[in-house]
Amino acid sequence: MIAYPSGQKLSKQIAAWRERGESVGFVPTMGALHKGHATLCSMAKAQADRVVVSIFVNPTQFHDSQDLEKYPRTIDQDLATLSALGVDAVYLPEVREIYPADYKQPVYALGPLEKVMEGVHRPGHFQGVAAVLDRFFQLLPVNMAFFGEKDFQQLEAVHRLVAMKGHEISVVGCPTIREECGLAMSSRNMRLSAAGRETACSIYKGFIEIKKATAEVFEPDHLEQTKKNWEALGMEVEYLELAHATTFESARQGDSLALRNSWRLFAAAHVEGVRLIDNLALKS
Numbered sequence: 001m002i003a004y005p006s007g008q009k010l011s012k013q014i015a016a017w018r019e020r021g022e023s024v025g026f027v028p029t030m031g032a033l034h035k036g037h038a039t040l041c042s043m044a045k046a047q048a049d050r051v052v053v054s055i056f057v058n059p060t061q062f063h064d065s066q067d068l069e070k071y072p073r074t075i076d077q078d079l080a081t082l083s084a085l086g087v088d089a090v091y092l093p094e095v096r097e098i099y100p101a102d103y104k105q106p107v108y109a110l111g112p113l114e115k116v117m118e119g120v121h122r123p124g125h126f127q128g129v130a131a132v133l134d135r136f137f138q139l140l141p142v143n144m145a146f147f148g149e150k151d152f153q154q155l156e157a158v159h160r161l162v163a164m165k166g167h168e169i170s171v172v173g174c175p176t177i178r179e180e181c182g183l184a185m186s187s188r189n190m191r192l193s194a195a196g197r198e199t200a201c202s203i204y205k206g207f208i209e210i211k212k213a214t215a216e217v218f219e220p221d222h223l224e225q226t227k228k229n230w231e232a233l234g235m236e237v238e239y240l241e242l243a244h245a246t247t248f249e250s251a252r253q254g255d256s257l258a259l260r261n262s263w264r265l266f267a268a269a270h271v272e273g274v275r276l277i278d279n280l281a282l283k284s
């Protein structure tokens, strides 16, 4: 495995692979790697001849500078993990390579996803995500890019970005990888105490309870009750919603949920000051 601080050199390597007829899969990450990231790499390995992973804590997607500062960084361990996974190349750019002094961040038309849930609670977040991926996709001529459903709105933003900018890249979504208790794996989980982790496991448990209680017609009481339960455990809940999986419109009392595939539960909550997000399809 070779580490590339320079996108130009990595781009040449990718072009050489492609000239030989090899396909290249790309897994963008912010590091502090866990089994969720490892699964994306394994999926990429199964579908592409070569796998490139980036580790870049992207400043433009954080609206809270403290959150950016506190974001975990475990680069030595990450490189060992990626090497053991058989990844071919790691891209480790400096901020200045991605955002040169004369860089002007475009405005991306990402649609309704920017006006709900993560879009509302993290202003500018998806613009920052689109900005960094647009730069990566301009720099690196990869065939495929892999993203987790854990960040479901982000996955939709990537689809929109690729279509809008005409990047010739297949976007592949991967299911959320969870701890045994159901907690979605996240780099942020390493900031939780053992007790905090146990509290955080209630997010998934709450989702399962709502799924069980939800019949063919939407009843907001189930969400309200779960929110109260979470708050009683000390969680600060930003949102808990049942929303349409493609339009992201919230379900309203009386809405038919017969097409369970079309609906997803979404939540963001703070546990011990750590912001966690998760989502789950309503279908069983």
Ligand code: AMP
Pocket: 028, 029, 030, 031, 036, 037, 039, 040, 146, 147, 148, 149, 150, 151, 174, 175, 176, 177, 178, 184, 185, 186, 187
């Ligand atoms: P991050 O390093 O948090 O920016 O995540 C990099 C990629 O890994 C994104 O596509 C995430 O959606 C994905 N990812 C993060 N956590 C998980 C998880 N628990 N299961 C599956 N994919 C994940």
